[in-house]
Amino acid sequence: MNKTGAGASSARVICYYTGWVVIGTALLILIPLLTALLLREWSPALDFLIGFSVSVLAGAGLLLLGGLGRGCRYRLQWMHGFVIAALSWLVLMVLCGIPYLLSGHTEGFLDACFDVMSGFTTTGLVLTQDLDHLSVSLNMWRHILTFVGGQGMVVLALSFLIKNTGGAYKVYVGEAKDVELAPNVIGTARQIWKISMVYLVLGTAALWVVGVRIGLSPLPAFFHALFLFESSWSTGGFAPNSQNIMYYHSFLYEIITLVIFLLGSLNFGLHYAVWRKDRRELFRNIEVRSFLVTSFLACAGAAALLSASGLYTGAVAVFRRVVYNVLSAHTTTGLGSVYARQFALEWGDRGVLILIAAMLIGGSACSTAGGIKGLRVGILVKGMMADVKKILSPERSVKICKIHHIRDIVLEDSAVKSAALITVLYFLLFSAGTVLMVFLGYPLLDAAFESASVSGNVGLSIGVTSPAMPSVLKVWFIAAMYLGRLEFLSVFALVGFVIGGVKKKWSAR
Amino acid sequence: MFLQKNELLGMAAELLAGVLYTALCFGTAALLAAVL
Numbered sequence: 280m281n282k283t284g285a286g287a288s289s290a291r292v293i294c295y296y297t298g299w300v301v302i303g304t305a306l307l308i309l310i311p312l313l314t315a316l317l318l319r320e321w322s323p324a325l326d327f328l329i330g331f332s333v334s335v336l337a338g339a340g341l342l343l344l345g346g347l348g349r350g351c352r353y354r355l356q357w358m359h360g361f362v363i364a365a366l367s368w369l370v371l372m373v374l375c376g377i378p379y380l381l382s383g384h385t386e387g388f389l390d391a392c393f394d395v396m397s398g399f400t401t402t403g404l405v406l407t408q409d410l411d412h413l414s415v416s417l418n419m420w421r422h423i424l425t426f427v428g429g430q431g432m433v434v435l436a437l438s439f440l441i442k443n444t445g446g447a448y449k450v451y452v453g454e455a456k457d458v459e460l461a462p463n464v465i466g467t468a469r470q471i472w473k474i475s476m477v478y479l480v481l482g483t484a485a486l487w488v489v490g491v492r493i494g495l496s497p498l499p500a501f502f503h504a505l506f507l508f509e510s511s512w513s514t515g516g517f518a519p520n521s522q523n524i525m526y527y528h529s530f531l532y533e534i535i536t537l538v539i540f541l542l543g544s545l546n547f548g549l550h551y552a553v554w555r556k557d558r559r560e561l562f563r564n565i566e567v568r569s570f571l572v573t574s575f576l577a578c579a580g581a582a583a584l585l586s587a588s589g590l591y592t593g594a595v596a597v598f599r600r601v602v603y604n605v606l607s608a609h610t611t612t613g614l615g616s617v618y619a620r621q622f623a624l625e626w627g628d629r630g631v632l633i634l635i636a637a638m639l640i641g642g643s644a645c646s647t648a649g650g651i652k653g654l655r656v657g658i659l660v661k662g663m664m665a666d667v668k669k670i671l672s673p674e675r676s677v678k679i680c681k682i683h684h685i686r687d688i689v690l691e692d693s694a695v696k697s698a699a700l701i702t703v704l705y706f707l708l709f710s711a712g713t714v715l716m717v718f719l720g721y722p723l724l725d726a727a728f729e730s731a732s733v734s735g736n737v738g739l740s741i742g743v744t745s746p747a748m749p750s751v752l753k754v755w756f757i758a759a760m761y762l763g764r765l766e767f768l769s770v771f772a773l774v775g776f777v778i779g780g781v782k783k784k785w786s787a788r
Numbered sequence: 789m790f791l792q793k794n795e796l797l798g799m800a801a802e803l804l805a806g807v808l809y810t811a812l813c814f815g816t817a818a819l820l821a822a823v824l
Contacts, residue, residue, distance in 0.1 A: 477791060477799065538806040545802075554798035561805050571809070575816070582817045586824040594818030602813045 290780070292353045293362050295345025298338050300367040301374065304432060305334035310423060311378070315416035323414040326381035334374045341370075361772035365765060371432070372396050372757075375424060382417050384408050386746045389753050396757045398424035399432070400764035401647055403516020403613035403738025404756070406746050410521040415502055418519045422509040428764075429513030429543070429647030430471060474550045475512065482508040482539050486532065493529045507532075511539035513647040516613025516738030524603075524614045530595065533603055536614060544570075544610035544642030546654070548685050565682045566643045569657035574609045577637045578602045584629055604739070609637040611649040613738020620742045623725055631728055634739070638731040639709060649736025649763055651705045654684065655698040662695035704767045709734045712759055719749055733759045 308331040315324035355363075376391035385391045390406040397404045398421055407413070407421075483504045490500030503519060510517045520526045524533055542550075549567065552560040561567060582601050591597045603616045622631055641650010665680035672678055680690040688694075712730030717723055721743055729743040733756050744756070762770050791799075 477795075481799075534810060537810055538803065541806045541809065542802055550798075550802070553802055554795045556794050556798070558798065558801045561801065575813070578813050579816050579820065582820045583824060586821045592821065594814065594821045597817040597821045598814045602817050606813070 289356075289359060289362075289776070291345045292355065292359050293345070293366060293776075294341045295347070295353060296355070296359070296363045297367050297370060298341030298343075298345055300363070300432070301334055301338035301341060301370055304371050304375065304427075305331055305338055307423060307427065308334060308375075308378070308420070311416040311420040314419045315414065318415055320414045320416050323378070323382060323416045326378040327416065327420070329381060330374070330377035333377055337370070337374055358772060358776070361769040362776045365769040365773035367432075368396075368399060368761060368765065372399065375399075375420075378417065378420055379407065382414070384413060384417070389750060390746055393753050393757055394421070395424060396760050397738070398422075398515065398517065399428035400736045400760040401425050401429045401513045401515040401611070401649065401738075402733065402736045402760045402764075403510070404733065404740060404744045404760075405517065406744070406753070408746060410519070413519065418502070418506055421517055422506040422515075422519075425515035425517050426475075426509035426513045429515065430475060431468075470551055471547050474547065474554065478512060478539070478542065479505075479508055482512065482535070485535050489529060489531045489535060490527075493527060493532070503527075507536055508539060511536040511612060511614065512543040514540055514543050514610050514612040514642060514649070514736075515647075516607075516615075518614065524616050525618075530599060533599060533616065537603060537606060540607065540610050540612040540614070544612070544646055544648040546643040546645045548645055549643070552685050560685065563683045565657040565661070565684050566653040569653035569660070570609070570643065573640050573653070573656065574606060574637070577609060577633050578605045581605050581630055581633045584633070585626065588627070590625055605634065605637055608634045608732075608737055608739055609640065609642070611638065611641045611735050611737045613732070615739055619740045622728065622739070622741045623722075628724060631724055631741070635727055635731040638735040638737045638739070639705065641735050641737075651702050651735075655702055658682065658690065658694055658698040659702065661690055662698070665690060701766055705734060705763070708759055708762055712755060715755055716743065716752065719752060730759070734763045736760060736763050 308327050312324060312327040312331060315321070315327060372392050372395045375395045376388060379385050379391035379394055380388050384407045385394065386406070386408070393404075393406045396402075397406075403425070413421075483501070486504035486507055487497075487500050490503050491497055495503060506517070506519045507524075509515070516523075518524060518526065524536060527533075546564075546566055549560055549564055578601070581604075582597050585591050585601050586597055591600050600617055603614075606612075607614050607616075617625075622634065626634070639651055640656055641652055642648020644652040644654040661680060661682055665678065668678055668680075681687050682690050709727075709730050712733060713723070713726045716726030716730060721729075725741050725743055728739075728741040731737070732739050732741075743752075
């Protein structure tokens with residue numbers, strides 16, 4: 280058996296770290312629990328108390344399995360980091376779904392797991408029913424999950440709960456966030472949280488002021504502002520009501536959430552560079568340039584199409600109904616300013632195709648956004664241009680292609696290969712989901728739209744996602760959100776680890 | 789102080805960039821709505 284650190288097996292190391300992640304997330308349940316107690320929501324308080332107790336017990340059990348006392352001497356290897364990240368998300372999906380299930384707002388545990396995974400992956404698709412009558416504490420829980428999921432919850436728990444964080448960077452990469460802002464993972468996690476917290480205060484305050492102005496009472500306005508900030512910043516797409524952003528009937532509310540999710544979809548490395556001093560990075564970064572080009576083309580294309588068709592007339596209508604949705608799709612946020620079926624019935628094939636393309640491209644790497652990511656699109660375009668230049672140049676000349684991402688980087692074949700591999704995997708995931716839905720009887724365009732939304736962790740729906748959809752599709756959506764968010768490799772590592780373990784047990788018999 | 793001057797300026801630059809891009813999109817939408 281693979282030995283690591285103090286003579287521990289890989290399984291023990293994985294249990295030990297996953298245990299701490301579970302304990303860390305269990306502590307988060309205290310926030311909605313406290314909210315429930317303060318607002319005298321006694322029944323939800325009991326749900327959260329049960330969820331907290333089960334999570335702490337599960338975490339303690341994993342820590343005991345991992346050899347609690349020896350844990351600080353374990354040395355994390357790359358394989359452990361990937362498996363811990365992938366396993367933690369699955370364990371947490373089940374544990375965090377307990378308050379959902381006990382609330383009575385989901386049809387069953389599968390629906391509860393779906394909504395938790397949708398939150399963690401910052402997707403934003405919802406199976407929870409009667410959203411308009413949810414308790415404030417359950418809404419708090421939904422939006423905390425999406426906020427923490429966007430920041431990288433596994434590394435958050437590890438970097439704040441355990442002293443030995445030397446190998447935590449490997450878990451960080453496993454969670455599809457391979458940015459190093461500071462020399463160590465604690466420093467990086469703290470920088471990310473500092474940036475997010477500053478924007479949280481600013482964004483919540485701005486939305487609260489507008490909320491009060493449009494007629495909400497101060498306390499509900501605060502909760503709406505907090506929830507919408509968390510949802511926008513993490514490019515999640517949840518809202519505390521069934522009508523999503525349309526509930527507010529406010530242009531200003533839409534503008535503020537739009538700016539928040541635009542900034543939320545940027546790479547944390549970029550935020551850090553700009554906050555340190557390098558303001559020009561905002562215009563030089565390949566990822567920002569890629570996003571600006573593709574999102575502007577998508578916005579202009581959709582606006583031209585839907586203006587010409589006469590569906591929306593006037594600058595404000597076109598901006599609020601078209602540009603907002605296209606940018607929400609491109610940043611993989613999923614806040615929607617039209618009803619789901621309007622996409623199918625009013626936008627037409629060409630409008631829906633633009634949204635599908637935007638959803639698949641997605642936001643920035645190492646951000647809260649999903650999708651193929653602007654960085655990979657930029658690398659693929661640059662790689663293709665470099666190859667064309669090489670063909671057109673004299674045979675003896677050597678061409679070096681550079682990209683600018685925080686610093687100047689020589690574009691090597693390995694980077695292009697890696698970007699192409701993940702892009703192909705995204706397309707396979709998108710295609711498989713589309714084929715499955717078509718075979719289940721959904722129209723092709725609806726299937727492609729919903730599949731792009733799920734694979735890219737967007738959250739816009741064309742009407743397929745509902746509690747009445749087949750269970751097999753719910754399971755597929757959970758898997759697709761999970762694969763898309765962790766960018767495949769961690770999940771493959773987990774599957775390989777499990778299969779390897781089963782094979783060893785089998786051959787030892 | 790929780791935020792240093794550099795960080796405040798960086799945040800202001802990001803917010804300005806976000807607002808300017810939103811304005812650009814609004815301008816484009818307005819132009820297209822008027823022309824088409």
